[in-house]
Amino acid sequence: MSQLRRDPVTGRWIIVNISNSKTPEQYDLKPQVKKGGTCPFCPGSEKMTPPEIEAVRNKNTKPNTPGWSVRVVSNKFPALTIEGELDNHGIGIYDMSNGIGAHEVIVETTDHYKDLADLSIDEIKDVISKYRSRMSDLEKDPRFKYMLIFKNHGAPAGASLEHTHTQMVALPIVPKRVSEELKGASNYFGYRERCVFCDMIEQETHDKLRVVSENKDFISFCPFVPRFAFETWILPKRHDQNFHSISDEEIKEMAEVLKDTLVRLKKLLKDPPYNFIIHTAPVSDGANDHYHWHLEIMPKLTNVAGFEWGSGFYINQTSPESAAKYLKEVK
Amino acid sequence: MSQLRRDPVTGRWIIVNISNSKTPEQYDLKPQVKKGGTCPFCPGSEKMTPPEIEAVRNKNTKPNTPGWSVRVVSNKFPALTIEGELDNHGIGIYDMSNGIGAHEVIVETTDHYKDLADLSIDEIKDVISKYRSRMSDLEKDPRFKYMLIFKNHGAPAGASLEHTHTQMVALPIVPKRVSEELKGASNYFGYRERCVFCDMIEQETHDKLRVVSENKDFISFCPFVPRFAFETWILPKRHDQNFHSISDEEIKEMAEVLKDTLVRLKKLLKDPPYNFIIHTAPVSDGANDHYHWHLEIMPKLTNVAGFEWGSGFYINQTSPESAAKYLKEVK
Numbered sequence: 001m002s003q004l005r006r007d008p009v010t011g012r013w014i015i016v017n018i019s020n021s022k023t024p025e026q027y028d029l030k031p032q033v034k035k036g037g038t039c040p041f042c043p044g045s046e047k048m049t050p051p052e053i054e055a056v057r058n059k060n061t062k063p064n065t066p067g068w069s070v071r072v073v074s075n076k077f078p079a080l081t082i083e084g085e086l087d088n089h090g091i092g093i094y095d096m097s098n099g100i101g102a103h104e105v106i107v108e109t110t111d112h113y114k115d116l117a118d119l120s121i122d123e124i125k126d127v128i129s130k131y132r133s134r135m136s137d138l139e140k141d142p143r144f145k146y147m148l149i150f151k152n153h154g155a156p157a158g159a160s161l162e163h164t165h166t167q168m169v170a171l172p173i174v175p176k177r178v179s180e181e182l183k184g185a186s187n188y189f190g191y192r193e194r195c196v197f198c199d200m201i202e203q204e205t206h207d208k209l210r211v212v213s214e215n216k217d218f219i220s221f222c223p224f225v226p227r228f229a230f231e232t233w234i235l236p237k238r239h240d241q242n243f244h245s246i247s248d249e250e251i252k253e254m255a256e257v258l259k260d261t262l263v264r265l266k267k268l269l270k271d272p273p274y275n276f277i278i279h280t281a282p283v284s285d286g287a288n289d290h291y292h293w294h295l296e297i298m299p300k301l302t303n304v305a306g307f308e309w310g311s312g313f314y315i316n317q318t319s320p321e322s323a324a325k326y327l328k329e330v331k
Numbered sequence: 332m333s334q335l336r337r338d339p340v341t342g343r344w345i346i347v348n349i350s351n352s353k354t355p356e357q358y359d360l361k362p363q364v365k366k367g368g369t370c371p372f373c374p375g376s377e378k379m380t381p382p383e384i385e386a387v388r389n390k391n392t393k394p395n396t397p398g399w400s401v402r403v404v405s406n407k408f409p410a411l412t413i414e415g416e417l418d419n420h421g422i423g424i425y426d427m428s429n430g431i432g433a434h435e436v437i438v439e440t441t442d443h444y445k446d447l448a449d450l451s452i453d454e455i456k457d458v459i460s461k462y463r464s465r466m467s468d469l470e471k472d473p474r475f476k477y478m479l480i481f482k483n484h485g486a487p488a489g490a491s492l493e494h495t496h497t498q499m500v501a502l503p504i505v506p507k508r509v510s511e512e513l514k515g516a517s518n519y520f521g522y523r524e525r526c527v528f529c530d531m532i533e534q535e536t537h538d539k540l541r542v543v544s545e546n547k548d549f550i551s552f553c554p555f556v557p558r559f560a561f562e563t564w565i566l567p568k569r570h571d572q573n574f575h576s577i578s579d580e581e582i583k584e585m586a587e588v589l590k591d592t593l594v595r596l597k598k599l600l601k602d603p604p605y606n607f608i609i610h611t612a613p614v615s616d617g618a619n620d621h622y623h624w625h626l627e628i629m630p631k632l633t634n635v636a637g638f639e640w641g642s643g644f645y646i647n648q649t650s651p652e653s654a655a656k657y658l659k660e661v662k
Contacts, residue, residue, distance in 0.1 A: 158636020
């Protein structure tokens with residue numbers, strides 16, 4: 001069972017496993033992506049996962065059998081569980097809540113040896129469509145305040161299974177990083193009456209120094225203030241705060257820019273570990289002019305050290321201007 | 332040359348290498364602590380480092396020669412450099428500054444094969460005394476707003492040299508994490524007229540569930556809201572916002588609790604990678620009742636993944652109650 005706990009100083013939340021805490025021996029100090037054995041995400045292993053929630057599958061095939069090309073299931077080891085009611089309480093100076101939420105896995109392909117960058121644009125389109133439909137579905141549960149879609153690729157980026165997949169967590173609280181971003185965007189808007197992300201698109205298109213890839217509806221660039229070397233963001237050109245209001249046509253355009261960007265990163269950095277995260281507005285926020293959903297890709301080429309943990313400052317040895325130049329040159 | 336850049340949305344700063352950016356090939360995807368060869372921190376290699384700033388050394392020995400037991404030098408590859416004046420400027424919507432600051436290294440012992448946990452209490456006392464004297468000295472430079480003392484132990488925690496050492500960075504800006512902590516502590520004080528850290532000490536002493544080590548002046552415990560498994564904090568019992576006002580007697584008491592805590596972590600988790608960070612008030616803050624300096628030790632047993640990067644939420648598989656129990660049982 002997990003519990004949500006809130007730090008009384010910084011307001012930071014954690015999800016802590018209280019009923020089944022890991023012992024010192026259970027930490028493998030050289031974490032590896034599990035290889036070999038039977039993969040629960042491969043066709044034929046459908047019974048190894050919790051029941052299918054959604055899938056892109058051939059007509060005349062049944063759920064939880066082969067015949068799918070993208071498959072969504074609950075996480076077998078969820079950080080948060082869907083049963084129960086939220087229950088906030090305190091012990092002395094400390095605040096906590098029970099760990100209500102949803103934790104799903106989007107298996108992106110049947111092919112154990114491909115990763116997202118290797119899929120066709122049509123296949124990536126199907127994956128992004130599933131992100132949208134799962135998000136729209138979970139939004140209906142009034143207990144959930146925020147939906148986080150993220151991908152861990154490679155062990156240093158936290159992946160524990162090799163078969164390519166994305167995760168989605170529905171949270172009963174709007175997380176701190178998201179609130180900070182919303183507040184920052186709102187402050188910027190209050191001052192200039194313009195969306196900071198729309199302004200970024202304009203400046204990046206004008207400067208051209210940091211742009212990596214672009215089509216009609218999307219642009220990818222190395223942001224001016226990247227925490228990590230070769231960090232790259234993908235922004236929709238149309239201002240919208242919600243990822244899930246993306247249209248079918250925009251999904252195709254996004255798949256194109258996402259594939260092009262991931263292929264460039266993969267070739268240039270020899271299949272680097274990376275995380276990507278979709279930044280979108282909280283569920284209950286009405287339409288607004290200041291927030292703009294986007295996707296951030298963060299390669300993990302170095303280890304985060306005490307300086308970063310202590311300050312929130314990041315040291316980046318490769319400028320985004322230089323990173324974008326290398327990425328654009330990839331054939 | 333490095334540049335400070337400020338994210339227009341979140342206010343997060345980065346230090347970016349702009350004149351000598353690392354190329355894709357320069358990232359070693361399996362970072363290792365450098366072993367073998369000549370160690371620049373071993374006695375006899377004093378000429379391999381920038382000149383000595385301070386040292387604990389035998390009488391009749393000269394700076395930059397053997398005869399020392401603790402030695403402070405400038406970092407040979409500093410994140411920030413001490414020359415020049417601060418120069419804030421903007422490009423379009425972006426803010427930046429030149430990379431002014433200081434970056435020093437405290438070599439904790441002459442013995443290449445010992446780490447901080449292996450030193451005697453008297454030796455650790457000398458190390459902490461150097462933290463204090465360097466911090467007091469750098470405070471005199473009006474360009475510096477914050478001094479961060481941190482230690483990276485093991486490659487997964489960002490260490491690049493094996494010989495045990497601590498780093499200190501003087502920053503021209505109060506970093507975001509520090510401001511957040513100060514603000515949170517001030518809010519708590521505003522509401523209850525008590526220091527949140529003093530309250531924590533009282534609650535931990537009362538609950539006893541999470542205490543690891545304690546003596547007259549210091550207490551170490553697994554905090555109620557740990558980001559990382561086996562995270563342990565050391566707090567002085569006397570309320571003070573500034574680390575550098577620690578007395579000689581308190582330094583001895585701190586050395587005792589620090590050694591005891593590090594030895595327990597080392598034995599229990601088989602010499603885990605870890606970071607520790609001294610959290611102290613910014614230079615210019617006058618005395619206050621709400622902030623309380625302390626040291627946070629964060630073992631790095633797992634990799635930080637997309638969920639954490641996207642949310643600022645941390646998932647911890649070991650409860651602090653369980654971690655403290657294991658740590659207390661170490662013989």
